[in-house]
Amino acid sequence: MRPLSYARAADVGAAIALVAGHPEGAFLAGGTTEVDLARQDVLRPGLLVDINHLPLDDVENLPGGGLQIGALARMSDVARVPAVVERFPMISQALVLGASAQLRNMASMGGNLCQRVRCGYFRDVTSPCNKRDPGSGCAAIDGFHRGHAILGVSDKCIATHPSDVAVALVALDAVVHTRGPGGERAIGIDDFFLLPGDTPDREHPLEHGELITAIEVPAVPMARRSGYLKFRDRQSYEFALVSVAAAIRVEEGTVAGVRLALGGVGTKPWRARRAEAALFGQSASEDSFAEAAREELAHAMPRQQNAFKVDLAQRAIVRALNTLMEGEAR
Numbered sequence: 001m002r003p004l005s006y007a008r009a010a011d012v013g014a015a016i017a018l019v020a021g022h023p024e025g026a027f028l029a030g031g032t033t034e035v036d037l038a039r040q041d042v043l044r045p046g047l048l049v050d051i052n053h054l055p056l057d058d059v060e061n062l063p064g065g066g067l068q069i070g071a072l073a074r075m076s077d078v079a080r081v082p083a084v085v086e087r088f089p090m091i092s093q094a095l096v097l098g099a100s101a102q103l104r105n106m107a108s109m110g111g112n113l114c115q116r117v118r119c120g121y122f123r124d125v126t127s128p129c130n131k132r133d134p135g136s137g138c139a140a141i142d143g144f145h146r147g148h149a150i151l152g153v154s155d156k157c158i159a160t161h162p163s164d165v166a167v168a169l170v171a172l173d174a175v176v177h178t179r180g181p182g183g184e185r186a187i188g189i190d191d192f193f194l195l196p197g198d199t200p201d202r203e204h205p206l207e208h209g210e211l212i213t214a215i216e217v218p219a220v221p222m223a224r225r226s227g228y229l230k231f232r233d234r235q236s237y238e239f240a241l242v243s244v245a246a247a248i249r250v251e252e253g254t255v256a257g258v259r260l261a262l263g264g265v266g267t268k269p270w271r272a273r274r275a276e277a278a279l280f281g282q283s284a285s286e287d288s289f290a291e292a293a294r295e296e297l298a299h300a301m302p303r304q305q306n307a308f309k310v311d312l313a314q315r316a317i318v319r320a321l322n323t324l325m326e327g328e329a330r
Contacts, residue, residue, distance in 0.1 A: 002041070002044060004038070004045055004046055004047065004048060005046065005047045005048070006028075006047070006048050006050065007047065007048075007049050007050065008050040008053065009049050009050065009051050009053070009054060010053075011054065012054055012056070012179060012211065012213065015027065015049050015051050015054060015211060016179060016180055016181060016209050016211055017209075018047070018049045019047070019049050019208070019211075020180070020181045020208060020209025021209075022046060022047040023046070023208075024044065024045055024046030024047060025045070025046065025047040025048075025049060025208075025209070026043075026045040026047070026048055027048075027049055027051050027211060028048040028049060028050045028051065028052075029051055029052060029071075029107075029108040029110065029111040030052075030074070030106040030107040030108045030111050031106070031111075032099075032103050032106050032107045032111070032115075033111075033115050033116060034048075034111075037116060037123070040123055040125065041125050042116075042123055042125060042132060043116075051072065051211070052072065054072060055070075056070040056071045056073075056110075056213055057070045057072040057073045057074070057077075057108075058070045058073070059073055059077075059078060059081050059083070059084070061083060062219070064218075064219040065087060065221070066216065066217055066218045066219040067083055067084065067088070067216075067217045068177075068214050068215070068216050068217075069109055069214060069215045069216075069217065070109070070214055071108060071109055071110030071111075071211070071212040071213050071214055071215065072108045072109070072110065073108065073109050074104070074105060074106065074107065074108060074109075075095045075098065075099065075103075075104040075105075075107045075108070075109065075112060075165070076095070076101065076104035076105045078091070078092075078109060079091075079092045079095035079096050079104070080092075086224065087219075087223060087224055088168070088172065088220075088223050088224075088226065089223075089225075089226050089227060089228075090168040090171065090172075090223065090226040090227055090228045090245045090246070090247065091165060091168045091172075091217070091228075093168075093227060093228035094164040094165045094167060094168040094228040094230075094243075095164070097164055097228060097230045098112070098163070098165055099237060100236075100237040103237075109165070109215055110211075110212035110213075110215070112163050112165055112166070113163060113165075113166055113192070113212065113215075114204065114206075114212070115162060115163060116131075116203075117131065117159040117160065117162060118147075118160075118162045118239055119140055119148070119159035119160075120144070121138070121139040121143065122159060127139040127143075130156045130157050130196075130200045130201065131157060131159065131196075131203075132201070134199070134200075134201045138155075138156060138157055138158065138200075140157075140158055140159065141155070141158060141303070144305065145158060145305050145306055146305040146306055147160065147239070147241065147264075147306070148160055148303070148306055149265060149266050149267045149306075150266075150297075150300040150302040150303075150307075150309050150313075151262070151265050151266040151267070151270050151299070151300055151301070152195045152266045152267040152268055152270065153196070153267055153301050154195070154196045154197050154198070154200070154267075156196055156197070156198060156199075156200045157196035157200035157267065158267070158303070159196075159200075159267060160239075160263075160264055160265065160266065160267065161193060161263070161266065161267060161268050161269055162239050163263070163269065164228070164230065164240065164243060164263060166189070166193070166263075166269040167228070167243055167244075167245045167261045167262065167263035167269045167270075168226075168228055168245040168261070169189050169217065169269070170189050170190055170193075170245075170261045170269040170270075170271050171226075171245040171246070171247065171259040171271065172217055172218070172220050172223060172247075172259065173188070173189070173190075173220070174189040174215055174216060174217045174218070175187065175215070175216040175218070176188075176189055176192045176212055176214075176215055177212070177213050177214040177215070177216060178206065178210050178211060178212050178213060179210070179211055179213050180206075180207055180209050180211060181207070181209050182207065182210075184213075185210075186216075187205060189269075190271055192204055192205065193268035193269055194268065195267055195268060196267050220247065221249075222247045222248065222249040222257050222258075222259065223247045223259070225247065225248070225249075225324055225327060226245070226324070227245075227246055227247075227320060227324060228243065228244070228245050229243060229244045229246070229316055229319060229320040229323070230242075230243040230263070230264075231243065231264075231312060231316060239264070240263045240264030241264050241309065242262065242263070242264045242265055242309055242312045242313045243262065243263035243264050243316070244260065244262055244263075244313075244316045244319075244320040245259070245260070245261045245262075245263075246258075246259065246317070246320040246321055246324060247259040247324070248284070248321055248324050250284040250325070253283055253284055254281060254282065254284065255279045255280055255281065255282050255283075255284050255288070256280075257280075258275075258276050258279050258280065258321075259276065260272035260275050260276055260296075260317065260320075262296075262313060262316075262317075264309070265300070265309050265313050272296045272317070274292075274295050274296045274298075274299070275292040275293055275295060275296035275317060276292075278291065278292035278296075279292045284321075284325060286318060286322060289318045289321045289322065290318050292317070293313070293314040293315075293317035293318055294314060296313075296314075296317070297310050297313055297314050300313075
């Protein structure tokens, strides 16, 4: 691990100025992955600016039933907020399933959105990785890729995005609020995560020194009956092979509204817009759910070891929607 400097910011403006003024500056919140990556020489910050004492940890009600979640709110705290549990259960469930209790107590909401991929080749500095060293190649394509992406892939990168709560937030059309040297911005969360394309090293549109300050979750009435389903190799702390954030509104047996997003299968949290479009106006039946799932996964690009994810994702979508329908019937 290389020597680095440390500073504690007194306010948001000072934090931004410190990082923006140092070419290798970075913000430090929970540090649940950032510190590990620095130790492994994957990340090489020259200055870490501790932002944990900034007043960015509140969860506030917004007019109409939405919420604003401070970027420094801890995952465990947000999962327990009554308004989150009642209005957006998919967020609460995704947070609980997203990490061990110890990590949830430390990890911040903003940091969770910015966490780096869990691809073993990215974390192995002896392996080629276009995210870590642009132009060096992607070892996963011809290597071990069982857990890698089947949607949104490119010939430069097939790593999956690891966040669980980001999947729920994408389904809910959340907005990421930032502040940086150029002022304040509001970024739709689907635009906050970038596809790898030819620049897999660029995962977000954030500029150097730009800080996430809050996550706005708009009112989505159907989200009161929502859920997060996660399939993984073990039931204890593990990243998703496939996950589904789902909400549905049914009127007289017909799908009047639906939100679907997938985790574990995309190079970014994957909004299942094809499946949503296929379901709208159709009967709320298992056959309709299965057909919509097939429509979404028809565009997948699996490789030999992760081809099972196509069928698993289809079944997961159907199960998630069926589970919500069973709750509706009770």
